[in-house]
Amino acid sequence: MDVSAGELMVAQAAREIRDGERVFVGMRLPLIAFVLAKRTHAPNAVGLFELGIVRDEPSPELLYTMGDPPNVAGAVWCARTIDLMGLLQRGDVEAGFIGGAEVDRHGNLNTTAIGTDRAHPTVQLPGSGGGADIASLAHRLIVIMAHDKRRLRERVDFITSPGYGEGGDWRTRVGLPRGGPSVLITTLGVFRFARGEAVLVSYHPSTSVDEIAANTGWTLTVADDVRATELPSVQELRIIREYDPQGFWTRRGTD
């Protein structure tokens, strides 16, 4: 079966949403993961979009941005960013999605700049958007990233979105009220977090633990029961492809 990395990541991400949860939906692949979850195992999930939209039904057509008119028509609430962020800070949001340019083994994400001098970056990235807020304040963070050695680094140049900091009880020490990454889904595999450190739990069928180790910038910790990532079901693939028939998001990489 010809399954793109994007489709595999969307299916994995969708499974992280539980029925009835309030979910902060991010840009790009998460837009589709929310649709897939709603149409399969999580029909009662509610989507929150940071520009001020709450939906209990997914948008009927493909979204290029969360502000596209089809995401507004049929919404249950059009409001302000601060209303949605307030829900997040209060602890009313179970899960949130973000991506990043770089991540470290503690799940800290950089979307600000490559290089150590913020004023003179080697590569200027777009910035936080709402990502740092979701990482700070959601109960669970679902991270989606392209996988290569330059992106999965021992230390990131800049912590835009806090993961587990230096590990251990770091989040509590710095005063974050809750949360942290529960899963890191990449183009090669899936990591979960134990004591604030990433542990490889599955490798996508096209790759292997060795290949992932060779493409990861930290010394890999591998779960005892590591296995091949479950492919999307026929039904999941059908829903993904009906929603994104040209593969605009699912066949273009994850930059």
Added chain:
Amino acid sequence: MSRASNTDKRLSLAEAVSRFVPDGTSVALGCALEPAIPFAFAHELIRQRRRDLDLIGPISDIAFDQLIGAGCVRSVTAAWIGNVSAGLAHAYRRAMEQGIPRRIEVRDHSNFTIAQALLAGALGAPYIPTRSLLGSDIPRANGTFVASTSPFDGSPLLLIPAITPDVTVIAVQQADSDGNAQLLGPWGVSQEAALAAKAVIVLAEEVVSRDVIGADPNRTIVPALKVIAVVEEPGACHPSPLQGRYGRDHEFFHDYHRATRTAEGFDAWITEWVTGVRDRRDYLRKLGPRWQQLRIPVGGGG
């Protein structure tokens, strides 16, 4: 019952920019995030060769990139500068990485903290405390936040100082000639930005009577008392969408991304779409049938 508006603040876009946005102004725009971005206003700033602007906004989907690349900008206070459906912002990258066309200062925020900073400005409060960004490097890079603790329970907080733009620009479906403005769709940080500003410029798809506003005042995002100019400018937000009026021109964003990879490509793009057109009407004419296809008949929902 009909009531004349107190004052008629209607101006052309060119007049509004030349009278109220001198060099060195701090300007908030793009405050609804992806939709309702007043691109027509950004383009007029470029045509009038404004310099040393301090831009304020959450994400600004390529509007900030265009202003930075055209050399209009001294500093940016923002959470995200890029091209939402296409990728990185090339002109912003050139400015930060190579100082082309000039170096700019960046004050990093998140969407929450910029909303809180503008809310503080709207409330006349010096700051708003937050629990977001604790442990992030954004506070250090920003340099204006203060680490503190709650006087009530001792929990760690960041204090986000108020932002009060000189001018906030908002694009809406309808406003009356006095400036009472109604925005349908998500508001993002538009209301806080408008209330925090010293003055507001409204770009309205349509100027309506005072009675239309009064029939549904819950839809008013900012009242006329904050507004100094009303510009009736259909299509002001293209290529971003305006709910119920026109859709998003995705391909335009992607074309811009491809065309502006080099500084020369950027300059050619600006010549074609900004300095080479007289005004917004001319721009829409240049778009041709593509513009007609994006338009939604009024009352057609969507």
